[in-house]
Amino acid sequence: MRVIICGAAGQLGSDLVRVFEAGGKEVLGFDLDLDITDHSLVMEKIPSLGPDLLINSAADLDADQAELDPEPSFRTNFTGTQNLALACLEAGCPLAFISSDYVFDGRKGGAYNEFDEPNPQGIYGKAKLASERYIASILPRWYVFRTQWLFGKAGKRNFVKSILGGAREKGSLRVVTDEVGTPTCTADLAEIIYRVCTSDWHGLYHATNEGVCSRFEFARQILELAGMQDVPVEPIVYADLGLPCPRPPYSPLDNMNLRLQGFPPARHYMEPLREYVEWLLESGEL
Template sequence: MKLTSLLVPENPVPHPRRVLITGCLGQLGRTLQATLTDHVRLGIDLPDCDITDPAVVPFIEAHAPDIIIHTAAYTNVDGAESNPDLVFRINMWGTHNLALACQRTGAPLLYISTNEVFDGTRTTSAYYEWETINPLSVYARSKAAGEAVVRTLLQRFYIVRIAWLFAPGGNNFPRKIIENADKHGRLRVVSDEFGNPTYAPDLAAAISQLITTEHFGIYHLVNGGSCSRYEFASEVLRQAGRGHVPVTPVAHSEWERPSTPPLHALLANTNAAALGITLRPWQEALAAFFQTS
C-alpha cells in the first residue's frame, strides 16, 4: 500500500494537522485536498490503497494522522442492488477498518453519510440529525451500517450526512442534465423526488470549520433550501443558458430503476448551524459551479 497523494501547506501555520482523506480522487476528496490548505493532506484511494484490506489499519497507524476524513464509498445507488456483498464490504467493512485505525492512533473519524438513511416517507418537514433512520435501498443500508460501526467503535467522531453532491469537473447531476439536453433537445425529469443539492466546495469549507470545533456528533451539511429533481434540472438549464430546452415533469413511478430512493429525505442543518456553520442557498452554489466549471 502507498499514499495516493501527499500535500503540505504552502503557507504553514504554527501547528498544521495531518489530515488523512480516503477517496481522495473522488469529487469530495479532491475538493477537500484543495480546501484544507493549512494542513498536511495525506490522500489514499484505489488502486494504491484499499480500505477493505485489513492491512490498511497498520498502514494508517504508521502515517499517524491527526484526523481521518472518510469520503471513500461505493456510491452507485442502482448498481448496489445487484452487488450487496461488494457494497457492504466497502461501505461497512471498509469503515470498520478505518475505525480500528482511529482506535490505534487516537485520531477522530469524520464519516460521510447520506440523506438516504431516511426513508423519505414524511412530506411535512425535513429530518433532524437525531431522528431515527430507516434506510430502504442496499446502498442506504450499507451507509447506515457504516454509521453504526462509527458510533459503536469510537467516541470521537463526526457523522456528516449530505445529499445530491455536485462538484466542478465531476460526473454529477448538472453535467448529466446539460449533456442530455444538448444530445436530445428535451428532457423528462422526476418531479416527486426532493432533496438538498450540495456543492462540494461549500461542503468542504463547512467540514474545515467543523473539524476545528471538536464538537463531535451527527451533522447535516447541505446547501440551503431544497427542490425536486425537476426543479434542480430546470434551474441548471436556466443558469447554463439552455432555458429554452423543454423539460417534462414525470412521477418517479414512470422512471424505472433498480433502487428505491427516498422521495422526501430532506435534511435540516440544526447541529452545525448552532456552531455557526451554514451553507449558502443551493441556487447561489449552482451559480458558483458554473463560474468555475
C-alpha cells in the same frame, strides 16, 4: 495537524484536500492507491502515518447496482469504513465519515434533522447507517456528516453534468418530480467539514446548502443558468424509470446540529450552482 483523506480524488475528496491544505494542515490524500476494503493494508499503513484525523470520503455510489449485487456495495461502504475505524482506534485519532440522506425513507413530510429516526430503504442507505453506528460504537471521537445531491469541480458524474450533457446530446429531457432535496456544493461542504473537524465538536451533523427543490425544478434551474431554457423537460415520476433502488421521495436535511453549535449558515444552493454552471461552460468540462 496531519489529516488523511480517503477518496481524495473524488468530487468531495478533492475539495477536502484543497480546503485543509489552505488551512495550513498537512494532508495525505489517498484514493484507489489505498483500497479501504483491504484490511491488512489499511491496518499496516494508516496508524504508522500518525494521523490526527482521518476523513473517509471514499464510497461506491451506485445505489441501483447495489440492489442487484449487494456485496460489493457493503464491502466498500460498510467494511471499508469498518477497516478505517479500526485503524483510527489503533492510531488514537477521530474518524470523519460522509453519510447520506438515503438513511431516511423520505416519508416524514418535512426536512429531517439529526434527531429523526433513520429507516433506510435500500442497500446503499443500509450500509451508510451501519457504518455510522459502527463508528460510534467503537471510537471515542468521531464525526458523521450526512449530505445529499453533491456537485463539484472534480465530479466525473453528477446531476448537473447529466442534465447539461443530456440536453446537448438529446435535445430534450425527462426528469422526476417526486424526489425532493437540497443540491449541495462540495466546496461549501468541505468548508463545513473543515470548521467542525478543527473545532473538536464531535458528533452527527446534517450538512447541506440551504434551499429545497425537486429534481425537476433543479433541472430547469440548471438549464436556465446555462442559457438552455428552451430545452423541453418532461415531468415524470420515479416509477416511470423502473430503477431498482427506492429513492427517499422527500428528504431535505435540516442542518440543526450545525445551528445548535453556532456554526454559520450555509449558502443557498443557487449561488454555488450559478458559479458551477459558469465554470462548466467556460472550462469546457462538459
